[in-house]
Amino acid sequence: MKLTQLISVASLVLMASVAHAEKITIAAAADLKFAMDEIASTFRKTHPGDVVEVIYGSSGKFRTQIEQGAPYDLYFSADIDFARALVKAGLAATDVKPYAVGRIVLWSVTQDATKMTLAALTDPAITRIAIANPKHAPYGARAEEAMRGAGLWQKVEPKLVYGENIAQTAQIVQTGNAQVGIIALSLAVNPELAKRGGYALIPNNLHQPLEQGFIVTKRAENNALARGFSDDMGSKTARAIMVRYGFALPGETTGK
Amino acid sequence: MLTQGDLQAIWLTVRLAATVTCILLLIGTPIAWWLARTRTWWKGPIGAIVALPLVLPPSVLGFYLLLAMGPNGPVGRLTGALGLAPLPFTFWGLVVASVFYSMPFMVQPLQTAFEAVGDRPLEVAATLRASPLDAFFTIAVPLAAPGFLTAFILTFAHTVGEFGVVLMIGGNLPGETRVASVAIYDHVEALEYMRAHRLAIVMLIFSFVVLLALYVWRPHSRKGT
Numbered sequence: 001m002k003l004t005q006l007i008s009v010a011s012l013v014l015m016a017s018v019a020h021a022e023k024i025t026i027a028a029a030a031d032l033k034f035a036m037d038e039i040a041s042t043f044r045k046t047h048p049g050d051v052v053e054v055i056y057g058s059s060g061k062f063r064t065q066i067e068q069g070a071p072y073d074l075y076f077s078a079d080i081d082f083a084r085a086l087v088k089a090g091l092a093a094t095d096v097k098p099y100a101v102g103r104i105v106l107w108s109v110t111q112d113a114t115k116m117t118l119a120a121l122t123d124p125a126i127t128r129i130a131i132a133n134p135k136h137a138p139y140g141a142r143a144e145e146a147m148r149g150a151g152l153w154q155k156v157e158p159k160l161v162y163g164e165n166i167a168q169t170a171q172i173v174q175t176g177n178a179q180v181g182i183i184a185l186s187l188a189v190n191p192e193l194a195k196r197g198g199y200a201l202i203p204n205n206l207h208q209p210l211e212q213g214f215i216v217t218k219r220a221e222n223n224a225l226a227r228g229f230s231d232d233m234g235s236k237t238a239r240a241i242m243v244r245y246g247f248a249l250p251g252e253t254t255g256k
Numbered sequence: 257m258l259t260q261g262d263l264q265a266i267w268l269t270v271r272l273a274a275t276v277t278c279i280l281l282l283i284g285t286p287i288a289w290w291l292a293r294t295r296t297w298w299k300g301p302i303g304a305i306v307a308l309p310l311v312l313p314p315s316v317l318g319f320y321l322l323l324a325m326g327p328n329g330p331v332g333r334l335t336g337a338l339g340l341a342p343l344p345f346t347f348w349g350l351v352v353a354s355v356f357y358s359m360p361f362m363v364q365p366l367q368t369a370f371e372a373v374g375d376r377p378l379e380v381a382a383t384l385r386a387s388p389l390d391a392f393f394t395i396a397v398p399l400a401a402p403g404f405l406t407a408f409i410l411t412f413a414h415t416v417g418e419f420g421v422v423l424m425i426g427g428n429l430p431g432e433t434r435v436a437s438v439a440i441y442d443h444v445e446a447l448e449y450m451r452a453h454r455l456a457i458v459m460l461i462f463s464f465v466v467l468l469a470l471y472v473w474r475p476h477s478r479k480g481t
Binding site for chain 2: 058060061063064127128130133135136160161162163164168171172175176177
């Protein structure tokens with residue numbers, strides 16, 4: 001009898017403490033890896049005791065998972081249309097909020113890519129080019145558009161290999177398994193990747209804009225922490241971090 | 257019903273599994289024979305290495321293969337020195353990866369079968385002046401035939417079911433590295449559930465038939481021996 005009492009008291013105490021600390025899980029597109037890590041750690045500092053978890057992957061995969069009831073509280077898609085689709089399906093607690101416009105770059109670790117243009121991809125010395133899978137990764141779709149736009153698709157296609165998402169694409173280039181890759185500017189500017197080879201921006205008139213948007217999911221409708229994070233994305237600090245990682249902010253000029 | 261691309265993926269899968277099974281028959285048989293008959297201290301470590309893929313996550317195998325076979329890795333340097341293209345994102349890259357991945361499925365049933373044969377028949381053969389090679393092919397192999405059948409089917413089926421490694425080192429190239437499991441994943445990611453379903457059901461039926469064959473055949477072949 002005493003033991004059961006003890007257990008019930010203990011569980012009450014535990015529940016009370018849990019109720020104070022909130023937890024959110026964020027599903028974020030792989031291109032956000034470095035920027036979101038920083039935004040999340042800044043956010044954690046102002047919310048001690050709460051748990052903010054971020055997982056990275058392909059936008060398409062997360063969309064499918066959320067449709068199947070995955071326990072994500074916020075969804076940051078690299079393709080705003082994926083987020084819109086979830087709103088339409090009634091799986092969001094908020095409207096889609098645009099948070100960034102992405103850029104794609106040519107990136108290499110084996111050669112100086114800083115002055116490289118798309119035309120260089122036809123060089124016979126380049127035998128493998130990595131892009132994200134255009135079928136479901138937004139950055140891959142834009143890479144394909146850019147190569148088509150530059151009139152190179154026919155020549156370049158036989159050399160392509162496909163990463164599952166933009167992070168795996170970068171990994172294929174980093175391990176030297178492709179001489180060049182088309183990856184997100186937000187990954188290429190990270191010091192870890194930028195210290196070798198460098199990158200060159202691909203003109204953004206060659207492809208559709210990489211409009212990115214996020215939502216708070218239906219399941220987090222009453223989660224104050226999720227709302228807080230959503231608001232925080234509009235803050236000066238968060239916006240500055242996004243810009244530092246090469247994202248243009250929605251409504252502002254994309255430059256170059 | 258299935259699209260051209262799906263049929264291509266299935267054919268590629270069959271080709272990969274058949275190639276890997278043939279190679280493993282050649283590599284795995286002597287390893288299994290050695291493991292079954294040796295009494296050295298090395299039996300433990302070698303057996304453990306062979307069994308590693310049963311335990312290792314495919315991502316570990318895929319990661320190390322990507323590094324090893326890349327242009328800066330030891331295997332990549334070797335293929336480079338031989339004037340060959342790097343192995344990742346090629347059919348032969350998948351073959352090499354799958355040989356590692358499916359090794360225990362060939363070696364372990366064979367080892368068990370060889371152990372069941374025991375020393376006695378081979379000693380008898382030796383007293384009749386059969387050479388060790390002769391004894392192996394005329395005595396051990398026929399006696400271990402059910403083990404060969406099991407090993408063959410398991411290796412083939414396990415290679416067909418491979419996913420994680422081919423996703424990491426395959427590069428998803430149609431006709432070259434996009435095997436059926438990756439094609440299904442691709443359809444699901446692209447929200448093409450109908451296409452995913454059609455290909456997945458083929459895999460499901462195939463897997464069931466293979467296992468059914470294994471369970472139905474084995475008792476019969478035992479009765480025969």
